[in-house]
Amino acid sequence: MNASHTRDFNLWIEQTAQLLRSHRWDEIDIEHLIEEVEGLGKSERRAITSQLTRLLLHLLKWQYQPQRRSDSWLDSITDSRTQIELVILDSPSLKNYPKEQLEESYQRARRQAAKQTQMLISIFPEECPYSLEVVLDEDWLPEISDI
Template sequence: MSNLYSTDFNLWIDRTTRLLRERRWHEIDLTHLIEEVENLGKSERREITSQLTRLLLHLLKWQYQPQRRSDSWLDSITDARTQIGLAIEDSPSLKGYLVEQLEESYQRARRQAARQTGIEISTFPDVCPYSPELVLAEDWLPEV
């Protein structure tokens, strides 16, 4: 079955699912199953980090370039909040991960904002000025 994992991943999933349902434990490719379960968690966390960085980037641009505000920025803010909300709804423990990643994501967003706007990076606060609650609040946008 290990060979099936490398040659036809979808077929491996179908077979593994069937074996699990039939409780045929001894036939399961346990090594790859464990790897895939671990990767699911990593993928969810990576998605939270990606969406959080995108959200913070657009919040910074919204705050520091008020003359350039656009519907596309607002759409990006709304979509990132929605995607984060859906992920947390599916896995509430990810909210703690979001809180842990706020500062790291903010630093990425800060660098991206400086590159994209041409604004000196030192203009943006060194530490994230937004609380997790504000970042996720549907009706909140930063002002100048």
């Protein structure tokens, strides 16, 4: 193989795909191919976690700063829900992953919300106050009365 995995990743991918199509198994950089395949799964999980954190952050800001609500927050909430849905549609085996990550993502979102709103972190509940079902429900938004 001509391209090194580290020198030109895109060329390495193209060459690896060609070797696979040609059944030239002995020429494939198996070690790096395995790493890249494993990385794809990690990437999908990271995408869910990232979007879930972003979603929770904006739900907290929506609830705790009603005077600052904006279309951009609403767009972010909608987009995060859509991105999570799309990853799960592509990889149904990750259906339960958002539930596994809810509390950890909430803790990140809580810290970020405190920084971004300049409110004390103690203002925000220590544990996620929302169920995953409502977090992902496209028609639900928290209200100040939910505090």
